[in-house]
Amino acid sequence: MTRLLVECTHVFKHPTVNSGIQRVVRNVINQLPASADGVECMPVVVLNGELYRVLQLAPLNTPFYNALETFGGRLERLAHRFWQWHQKRDAQCTSKLARRILYVGYRLTVFAAFGVPIRLIRRINRTQLLKRCSPLQHQPGDQLVLLDSSWHSDLFAHVEQLKRDGVGVIAVIYDLIPLTHPQFYDTRLVEVFSEWFAWITRTADGYMAISATVRDQVREELQRRIGGEQTDKRWFDFFHLGSELDLHTTEATVEPRLKQLFTTPEPVFLMVSTIEPRKNHAYLLDAFERAWVAGSTARLCIAGRVGWKCEALLTRVRNHPELNTRLFMFNDLSDTSLEHAYAHASALVFPSFVEGFGLPLVEAMQRGLPAMGSDIAVFREIGGEFMAYFDLQNSQSLADLIIGFQRSGQFPAARDVADWQWIGWREASQQLAERSVRNVLEAPMAPARQHAHCP
Structure with missing residues (x-):
């Protein structure tokens, strides 16, 4: 194992959002240890199909560039949805001619509708981008921890390339509620999450849940989808979340x-x-x-x-x-x-x-x-x-x-x-890093820990 790369792309792009997952990602990244069991840990983002090391998670005070980056992000998500549509249709084609026509149509559409404007926006934003992060070359043996809400992102294809290059993939699972209770969500979110989970089932080598309850649910879901033999080739663990409100300041006033x-x-x-x-x-x-x-x-x-x-x-x-x-x-x-x-x-x-x-x-x-x-x-x-x-x-x-x-x-x-006592975000981040490293390095898999306070 070379390095633990903890991904925070969505929060990097949308740093002002402060609901559940965004709060978790921001706090874990801000408290990420420099190393875990001798393995270097670093926050990373996948932007424009490239890997970057995060230098500053908070945004720069540049309204025009921030707005342009937001628009570019929306365009890239639309391009990603189009890629997912093409992948489905390609898998359904039985004729080589039909697949070729579909591919040509896909490439022409991507170039005209997405390629040119996305490249232009990337070029404009690059000078600002490099003030918050720096290009990072992946290495075989690196482990990419998908901490952020990657079902909102366009990084599927890039993660698959990293995996082909010898990078391990660890999925952080917050819950399976869009799968188990779809009635609570809009149809589109359920579809996006379902596609993401099908992808992460094929792609991840290990799963870190945010509770023992979710860890067990994830294992059961994989057994149902891919069978016990394939499930046993993955590892499953969990970490617990911290408790501090990191955006609280003594200077701010109470409503x-x-x-x-x-x-x-x-x-x-x-x-x-x-x-x-x-x-x-x-x-x-x-x-x-x-x-x-x-x-x-x-x-x-x-x-x-x-x-x-x-x-x-x-x-x-x-x-x-x-x-x-x-x-x-x-x-x-x-x-x-x-x-x-x-x-x-x-x-x-x-x-x-x-x-x-x-x-x-x-x-x-x-x-x-x-x-x-x-x-x-x-x-x-x-x-x-x-x-x-x-x-x-x-x-x-x-x-x-x-x-x-x-x-x-x-x-x-x-x-x-x-x-009653609980852990803080520093301990939560350390749990995520240490348990990820141990599960990758140890064989057989370390026995599952049942409480947040276990070392």
């Missing part, structure tokens, strides 16, 4: 309306997530409405950007009789404001149907904020006896927890969150 929310004595229950169907905000409203009818004065604070398939939920919130009285919603909180909310809320509530990890749980609990979560396997893995769990089939289950906690002042978990 005034949020700050006002915590100046009265009634308890505030905090929900932090993108607003989309999988997060189950409707269940949350049902539970709090039951609690309010029963006389609870608890308040619900929903914090998260507006996502997809949530029009009915947003209408319900905006027309709710308790809005800005016992129900509050914030769609654009900074990390500084979120830190304030974690510090002053009474509890976190997290009713997701399914998760790959549940980052707000560790963010809250590491700050001493107790958490109530849906009774799903990954939450049990993370929270153990330190969390309170409710039944997603019955919103009264959560309402009872809310009412009981307010009346007794005793959080309904078996163990006190004050005794």
Whole structure:
């Protein structure tokens, strides 16, 4: 093994996005160790079909070039989708003549519609690009860790070439939810993710999940797709995520309306997530409405950007009789404001149907904020006896927890969150690097570790 190359292309191109995966990528890259078990580690990006070592993840203050780079990225993603379409059609052709015609048509379209404008944009942006990264020559034995959301990228063909040149490929898997619960997503995202996972099933040598729960799901999915013999040729492991809010600064101010929310004595229950169907905000409203009818004065604070398939939920919130009285919603909180909310809320509530990890749980609990979560396997893995769990089939289950906690002042978990400890992003990044290196180097594969705190 030569070097561990940790890929962060999408975040490099879109550094201002701060939702789940982007937060993970940014923190892992910023905390990436220089080496793991004697193997050099470095952040890399795949841009314009070339490999670069990242010198600066944060963007330069050049609005024109940033806008041009964004446009170029969209054009390249469109070209990548066209490449995927061609690959499918080529595989379906049985006639050599038909394949030749398809190939010629593909090449002409690529040249006219994508090739010329993309090359021009690349040339303009190259001077700015080289201030943030430098060209890197791959070597046989390098291991490319696909940390970022590579289903959004156009790097498939380049990764395949790297693999032919002797570079190993490690896929980081955040979850399989678009495959297992496609109803929560738009059709196009499900298609893109499905194509990506089919590709990564063929391409990756090993898989690093963000929880033991997801690791086991990935192994089972590969066994279903390619059989036990081929699955046994791959390795599977996991690392856990950190808990710091890296964009929090003491200079920034807290959202005034949020700050006002915590100046009265009634308890505030905090929900932090993108607003989309999988997060189950409707269940949350049902539970709090039951609690309010029963006389609870608890308040619900929903914090998260507006996502997809949530029009009915947003209408319900905006027309709710308790809005800005016992129900509050914030769609654009900074990390500084979120830190304030974690510090002053009474509890976190997290009713997701399914998760790959549940980052707000560790963010809250590491700050001493107790958490109530849906009774799903990954939450049990993370929270153990330190969390309170409710039944997603019955919103009264959560309402009872809310009412009981307010009346007794005793959080309904078996163990006190004050005794709970978790890792930070430095340890998370180190886990990813060290476990990747060990799985590549060791034979037979090291036994799977069950907890985040294992060395």
